[in-house]
Amino acid sequence: MFTFCLLVFLQLSTLTTAHPGSHDESAYFRSLISSSLVQEARQKLARCSDHIKRSGIDTRAAARRRAIVNSYRGISDAGGLFKSIRSSVFQEVLSSSESPPCLLTPEATIGPFWVDGELIRSNVTDGEPGIPLVLDGEFIDIHTCEPVEDVYWEIWNCNATGSYSGVEDFGHHHDGHDSNLDKTYLRGIQRTDKDGAAQFITVFPGHYPGRATHIHVLAHVGATVLPNKTVTGGQVAHIGQLFFDQNLIAAVESTAHYKTNNVRITPNIKDGIFNDVNSASGYDPILSYTRLGHSLEDGILAWTTMGIDLSASYKAESAATLTDHGGVAHFHGWLPHQPGTREILVGVLGLGLVFWLARSFRQFCVRSA
Ligand SMILES: *[C@@H]1O[C@H](CO)[C@@H](O)[C@H](O)[C@H]1NC(C)=O
Ligand SMILES: *[C@@H]1O[C@H](CO)[C@@H](O)[C@H](O)[C@H]1NC(C)=O
Numbered sequence: 001m002f003t004f005c006l007l008v009f010l011q012l013s014t015l016t017t018a019h020p021g022s023h024d025e026s027a028y029f030r031s032l033i034s035s036s037l038v039q040e041a042r043q044k045l046a047r048c049s050d051h052i053k054r055s056g057i058d059t060r061a062a063a064r065r066r067a068i069v070n071s072y073r074g075i076s077d078a079g080g081l082f083k084s085i086r087s088s089v090f091q092e093v094l095s096s097s098e099s100p101p102c103l104l105t106p107e108a109t110i111g112p113f114w115v116d117g118e119l120i121r122s123n124v125t126d127g128e129p130g131i132p133l134v135l136d137g138e139f140i141d142i143h144t145c146e147p148v149e150d151v152y153w154e155i156w157n158c159n160a161t162g163s164y165s166g167v168e169d170f171g172h173h174h175d176g177h178d179s180n181l182d183k184t185y186l187r188g189i190q191r192t193d194k195d196g197a198a199q200f201i202t203v204f205p206g207h208y209p210g211r212a213t214h215i216h217v218l219a220h221v222g223a224t225v226l227p228n229k230t231v232t233g234g235q236v237a238h239i240g241q242l243f244f245d246q247n248l249i250a251a252v253e254s255t256a257h258y259k260t261n262n263v264r265i266t267p268n269i270k271d272g273i274f275n276d277v278n279s280a281s282g283y284d285p286i287l288s289y290t291r292l293g294h295s296l297e298d299g300i301l302a303w304t305t306m307g308i309d310l311s312a313s314y315k316a317e318s319a320a321t322l323t324d325h326g327g328v329a330h331f332h333g334w335l336p337h338q339p340g341t342r343e344i345l346v347g348v349l350g351l352g353l354v355f356w357l358a359r360s361f362r363q364f365c366v367r368s369a
């Protein structure tokens with residue numbers, strides 16, 4: 001009788017302590033970054049910086065960014081006109097020699113909010129309020145150091161108050177029905193051109209508990225485009241996260257919409273993934289940026305260069321899929337990737353009940369032994 005009781009008790013206690021569902025992004029990232037694949041890619045990336053300068057890739061990129069700034073300011077790219085708006089904020093996009101050194105973003109974890117099946121489109125705002133953010137990204141093959149055309153570059157970021165579309169929402173905005181699943185705001189895919197570049201119009205991300213302000217990045221290689229402007233097939237050759245300058249974050253967070261969010265801001269240096277990316281790669285994962293107008297509200301242009309290993313194929317597990325009949329959430333393990341208040345409450349009560357049962361059972365066993 002006692003042995004039986006002990007066995008059942010042990011089973012119960014392992015059940016409660018080893019519960020799955022917690023998604024340790026940091027641990028997954030560390031295992032990823034230490035893989036020989038990533039280590040090798042890192043060394044190759046280091047050698048590309050020089051080539052990018054010598055072959056004029058960065059001069060073309062600077063011209064492209066200048067054209068973007070001009071188009072937002074309603075100015076044609078005539079040299080004379082440009083001189084008159086030479087304010088310090090534009091300095092960095094004017095010429096490549098003045099631009100900060102080329103940034104090569106390394107691999108990072110996918111996180112729990114990726115939704116597959118998203119649409120190919122440049123403007124992903126869907127009318128979400130916030131500071132407009134034009135994102136210019138360029139993919140470089142880490143083996144040849146040349147730009148990569150035909151990459152289907154995907155991004156996703158949270159809105160001004162820290163919510164992601166397309167997934168079951170956090171407790172803080174939960175409206176009882178999962179209408180958020182059908183939303184697509186701040187998610188989209190773009191094809192890179194012959195310079196390996198593509199642009200998005202999104203809004204500057206807000207923040208949510210435990211994470212620094214960031215944008216998720218994924219690169220589909222060899223994908224096929226479907227008639228409904230989604231992609232299928234191919235492989236995921238790059239997964240990354242882009243971060244922002246802490247002073248820029250502070251400025252944005254003090255504007256309308258962002259400042260209504262009472263969640264404490266996690267600075268870059270307190271963010272586990274930021275620190276892992278930073279220390280493991282030796283590269284600075286912070287986006288370069290400039291303002292699109294005289295006030296912050298006019299918007300921001302941010303840019304980066306991402307090294308990609310075309311032979312890499314990463315495992316990418318999505319939280320949900322966008323389909324022709326809306327968003328469909330996936331369940332991994334015991335818990336959905338993004339538990340709502342109700343799930344957390346049920347989970348806590350359930351665990352309490354199991355502990356109580358285990359304790360009563362043990363007392364009963366000890367008495368009867
Ligand atoms: C992006 O789309 C939104 C509507 O979803 C629209 O209001 C906005 O003007 C567009 N932005 C640009 C720069 O085209
Ligand atoms: C962000 O999204 C959530 C959920 O979709 C929504 O409730 C909230 O109002 C949005 N934030 C802003 C600033 O519109």
Ligand SMILES: *[C@@H]1O[C@H](CO)[C@@H](O)[C@H](O)[C@H]1NC(C)=O
Pocket residue numbers: 117226228230322323324325
């Ligand atoms: C696009 O088409 C594919 C193939 O028919 C389908 O599986 C998918 O659900 C569609 N996606 C959307 C957003 O309509």
